[in-house]
Amino acid sequence: MSTAVQQEPVLLISDLCEQLEDYLEPEQVAEVYRAYLFGAEAHEGQQRLSGEPYIYHPLAVAQILAELRLDHESLVAGVLHDTLEDTRVAKEDIAAAFSEEVAELVDGVSKLTQVHFSSKAEAEAENFRKMMLAMARDLRVILIKLADRLHNMRTLGVMRPDKRRRIARETLDIYAPIANRLGMNSLRLELEDLGFRALHPMRYRILSKAVQRARGNRKEVVARIEGGLKARLAEEGLEGRVEGREKHLYSIYRKMRDKHLAFQEVFDVYAFRVVVDRVDTCYRVLGAVHNLYKPVPGRFKDYIAIPKANGYQSLHTVLFSPWGVPIEIQIRTRDMDRVAEAGIAAHWLYKTGNEAHATVAQTRAREWLRELLEMQQNAGNSMEFLENVKVDLFPDEVYVFTPKGQIMELPRGATAVDYAYAVHSDVGNTCVGARIDRRLMPLNTRLLNGQTVEIVTAPGAHPNPAWLNFVITGKARTAIRAYLKDLQADEAVALGRRLLERALSARGESLEGVDRQQLDRVVTELGAEDPEGLFRDIGLGRQLPALVAQALAPVAVGGGETSQPLTVRGTEGMVVSFAKCCHPIPGDAILGFMSAGRGLVIHRRGCRNVVEDRHGPEKWMHVAWSDEASGEFPVELRVEVANRRGVLATVAATIAELEANIENVDVEDRDGVHSALLLTVSVRDRVHLARIMRRIRKVESVARITRY
Incomplete structure (x- = not known):
């Protein structure tokens, strides 16, 4: 089946300028026109896959930004957003022709084209990290990128099927959730619809036809419910706009897939929106509709008092209708309605520099970006950063209270440790317990709406590797991994030194007795930067201590393994690990196996893996439990x-x-x-x-x- 998208009408610069004259000054419109001339010259001779001149794409991106009513710097950057990547124009050229601010915006949207990566996934992750960091400096970067992605999705039909699916998957996995996280509902819905159509064309077509068939039977019921709502508001003297909401195709598909529901079960929900003038009117309308039809218990949510993480505000309620099907109603003010559709782009006040004037969505977005900056500083690489951001892009919120009564939002399923890291990284790193509603609870306790959470900390405490099994926020996961990486490096050096000392002792030598020049030569031959790097490689199992000892002391003086076995404590963390096949515990007879990347893995002597793998005896070593072995x-x-x-x-x-x-x-x-x-x-x-x-x-x- 063909998924070609219908060709968009060609947009002319005169159309764009006419659109901009509604809200920009004449000199700002002239600046956008000058950017068009600059971009058209830079892209001269380039064509899109559809065969049209390339400049049509930047113009279409600028039009999407104009619909969001963004400032003229964003529009200029939108027109020029591909010049650094696809033409010979340099960042300095843009700064000289326009401004440093515009050059930074264009650079933030551009991919890293000059850097070599080992895989396509790594390149995409690094490009994503670059864009997110630029977005943290200036929110407009992500708005330009989302507009760029939206136009690419609208014209995706000319791509090869495999590339079409890859771009659609990326859109559904990353860009639509980012639009949702920033509160840009209308843009998110279109991205999801286009992504769903390209990724699952057959499912999209079947579902679309089913909706069209079912729509005819619903018209009368929708009209009667709408009439009843309007009449009740008029009786109460309340003014408001009542409109039926059409369920979004991708939303229907996702509910059917995730909750294993039939189409009829999802589609037989009638959705309405009531838009009023003031916040107090919202609550009066809520009382009026609850008197008209009975509310479904447990289905009322007050997102006005407690906004969603993306700044969204509304009252949500579900009612029993006389026709036996539920009615979903959203009640909000006009300002809330604008923010719900445009998110951080609503009331764009970038130039004020005053956060007091920013919308709730913009404030929440900046809080999220601050967390992103902290996550990227702790992330080991771009792939890890991307995975952690993906985790944060799908929040179903839980609202809990601090001991001082402040509200904190966390993803559903978050634990006390996630809460501790949300308060501050230092609180997370030193937490030892949690009081939930004044009762002492384990750190892996999942939090519920309305609970009051207090974290108990201790100065000498540190993150536990087991926390990674239950934390769900990207911030907590990144911080714990960062601590464990530092700990693992230190432990690997200490363990590697002990293993090498033991291997040298078996040859009648000691590390202190080895000639320094000989040690430096072996370090270089084995590809380590310094002796500490060599010890780390031994501790992590990348080098065998017996072979390193042979290189350092070629002539064997001793008579084999005469030294005492290596002692193993129970608290050595990541580098000394315990095999899951046999679960050794203090008191068991044990052997150690050198595993590349995992360090020393402890097995029970009777473990079947020990018996099967004894053909590589150089990797096995005699170990014994330390008298101080402790832990669980x-x-x-x-x-x-x-x-x-x-x-x-x-x-x-x-x-x-x-x-x-x-x-x-x-x-x-x-x-x-x-x-x-x-x-x-x-x-x-x-x-x-x-x-x-x-x-x-x-x-x-x-x-x-x-x-x-």
Whole structure:
């Protein structure tokens, strides 16, 4: 099936100038015209895939910006946005011809064309990071980019099918969510519609036809509901504009896909918007419609008192209609309606420099950008930054209160740790507990609307690697990873030094006794920058300590492995890790395996992987637990029980009495009479484990317990 988009009418510069005269000064319109002449000369001889002169695209981008009523610098940058990337014009040329401000805007939108990347994904991620950082300096960068993407999507039909799908996927994954995050609803809806059409043309066509068929049956009901709403407002002496809202195709598709609903279940919801003059009128209209039709319990949301993260404000309610289908109603003021459609572009007051005059959407956008700057400083690379931003682009908000009564918005599913990092990175890095509604709760507790959250911190505390298993905000994830990377580098150096010392000791040598020139030569040969870099490579498993020791001390004096085994503490974090196949705990007989990138991985001696991999003995080493080994270690237990009511609760209570946590439970049904409980339990050592197993054996319904 062809997905070619209908050719847009050709836009002329005279049409654009006429449009701009409505709100810009004559000299500013003249500046935009001069930019057109500059751009037309720069793009001379270039054509788009459709065959039209290239300058038509920048003109169309400028028109989209004009519809948003942006300032003349944005329009000039919109006309010139492709000159740095696709012509010989330099940034300095634009600055000289127009202004430094325009040159910075154009540069912010331009891709990194002169830098070589190892993959297309890496290049796209780095270009995205560059654009987001430019956007953090000047919000207009993203508005120009969104206008550029919107026109490209409108003319996507001339692209190859594979490229069309790639661009559509990127639009749905990144650009439409950014437009939503900035409150630009009308632009988001068009991006989603065009992206859906290009990515899933068959689904789009089927759904579109279904909507057209169903629309005819709805007209009478919509007209009657609309008439009833208007009549009730007139009775109450309330003035407002009532209009039926057509459900967006991509919204219908996403609800059907995510909630596994039939088309009729999604489409049989009648949506209306009531736009009034003042905020207090919104609440009076709410009372009037609740008296007209009964409200559905739990479906009222007050986004006026507590705006969404993107600055959106409205009252939302759902009513029971006499026709047996729900009615969704949004009630808002005219200003709120403008902000809901245009977001940060509404009332563009960029030049005032006064945040007091900015819209709620602009203020929220700047708060988000400040967080982006912090995230990018901590992100290891562009790919990680892009993934973390994607996480933040799909928030379904939860609103919680600080101890002082301030409201904080977090994505749905956020935990106490996410909240701690939202308050401040230092609070997140040192948090040890949380009081939720004055009760002490675990840090992985998911937050609910209306809770009051207080974070408990300790000066010597630091992030736990396990937090990465449950945090969901990009800011928290980036900060935890940044801390662990620094910690891992330090630990890798210390571990590498100890491993090399042990390998040299087996040869009758020591690191202090090695000639410095010999050490520098081996460091260079093995591609490390300095001795510390070599120790880090050994600690991370990239170099084998025995081979490095042989290079440093070629003549073996000792008689093999005579030194004491390497001691392993339980708190060594990321570089010394514990195998998930056998879950070693203090007291087990263990072996260490050097794994590239993971460092020293500790296995139990009886682990099947140890038996299978002993053909590479140079990677295995004798290790022993340190006397100071501490912490909690997961261990798997298999408990065979009789199928009786409450047996799982009894076993869980027994484990809790012995100060152990259950991390995971699986139930394996055997014959209807017996079941097997597969438990992952955190223990301190073998003695602790033995106590737990003895107590569980005494439970009446337990037939057998084994370490799994």
